[in-house]
Amino acid sequence: MKETFFSAARRILYPARCPGCDGLLPGHISGQTFCDTCISQIRPVSGKVCLRCGKPVVSVKRDLCRDCEDADRTIIQGRSAFIYTGPMKTAMYRLKYSGRRVYAATLARQAYELRGDWLRQIGADVIVPIPMYDKKKRQRGYNQAEEFAKALSELMSVPVEADFLKRIKNTVPQKGLDRQNRQKNLKNAFKIRKSSVKFKCVLLVDDIYTTGTTIDEAARVLAEGIGCRVYSFCICVGAD
Ligand SMILES: [Zn+2]
Numbered sequence: 001m002k003e004t005f006f007s008a009a010r011r012i013l014y015p016a017r018c019p020g021c022d023g024l025l026p027g028h029i030s031g032q033t034f035c036d037t038c039i040s041q042i043r044p045v046s047g048k049v050c051l052r053c054g055k056p057v058v059s060v061k062r063d064l065c066r067d068c069e070d071a072d073r074t075i076i077q078g079r080s081a082f083i084y085t086g087p088m089k090t091a092m093y094r095l096k097y098s099g100r101r102v103y104a105a106t107l108a109r110q111a112y113e114l115r116g117d118w119l120r121q122i123g124a125d126v127i128v129p130i131p132m133y134d135k136k137k138r139q140r141g142y143n144q145a146e147e148f149a150k151a152l153s154e155l156m157s158v159p160v161e162a163d164f165l166k167r168i169k170n171t172v173p174q175k176g177l178d179r180q181n182r183q184k185n186l187k188n189a190f191k192i193r194k195s196s197v198k199f200k201c202v203l204l205v206d207d208i209y210t211t212g213t214t215i216d217e218a219a220r221v222l223a224e225g226i227g228c229r230v231y232s233f234c235i236c237v238g239a240d
C-alpha cells in the first residue's frame with residue numbers, strides 16, 4: 001500500500017513505539033505491533049484453564065480455579081488472551097496510565113487472533129465494557145475497557161454499548177482486599193441505564209481479569225436486569 005503524505009508525516013512526527021518496551025518500531029513494517037524481543041516474551045494463555053473463567057489452573061485435578069470454586073458465578077464462561085506478565089504488563093500499564101489509548105486497538109487485534117473462534121461461537125448480540133466511574137473517566141480522558149470494546153466490536157462486527165452499564169459507586173481498587181471486602185466494595189456498584197433494551201447474550205469486556213469479582217458483579221446486574229446470558233473477555237489474566 002502506498003503511503004500517503006499525511007501518514008508519512010504522522011509516522012515521522014509520532015513514530016510507532018513498542019507497547020512493551022517503548023522502543024521505536026521500524027515504521028515501514030506494517031502490522032507489526034510489539035518489537036521482536038517483546039513478542040518472544042509475551043505469553044498467550046495456554047494449557048489447562050478454569051472451565052468457568054478461563055484463568056490458568058496449576059493442578060491438573062481441578063476443573064475450576066480457586067475463586068470460581070468458592071463463588072456462585074453469573075458468567076457462563078470467560079476467557080482472556082494473555083498472561084498478565086512481562087511486556088503485556090507494561091503495555092497494560094501504558095494503556096491505562098500513560099495515555100496510550102491507541103494500544104487498545106493493537107491489543108484487541110492480537111487478542112482476537114488468539115481467541116477469535118471462541119468469541120464467534122458465543123453468539124453475543126452486544127459488547128459491553130466494564131464502566132468506569134464518571135469522574136475517574138473524566139480525569140483519565142477515556143476508559144481503557146471501552147477502547148478495547150470498540151476495537152473488538154469492529155473485528156467481530158458486533159455492536160458495542162458503552163453506556164449500557166453505569167458505575168454508580170467510586171470503588172477503591174480491588175487489589176489488596178480480601179474476598180469478603182472485594183464483594184462489599186462492589187455491592188451496588190453498577191446499574192443498567194436502558195433496561196428496556198433486551199439483549200439475549202452480552203459479552204462483557206475488561207482489560208485485566210484478576211479474581212473475577214468485578215466482572216461477575218456486573219454480570220449479575222445484567223442477568224437480573226434484562227435476563228440475558230453473560231460471557232466475559234479480557235486482554236490479560238493474572239495467574240491463579
Ligand atoms: Zn518491545
Ligand SMILES: [Zn+2]
Nearest residue numbers: 050053065068
Ligand atoms: Zn475460574
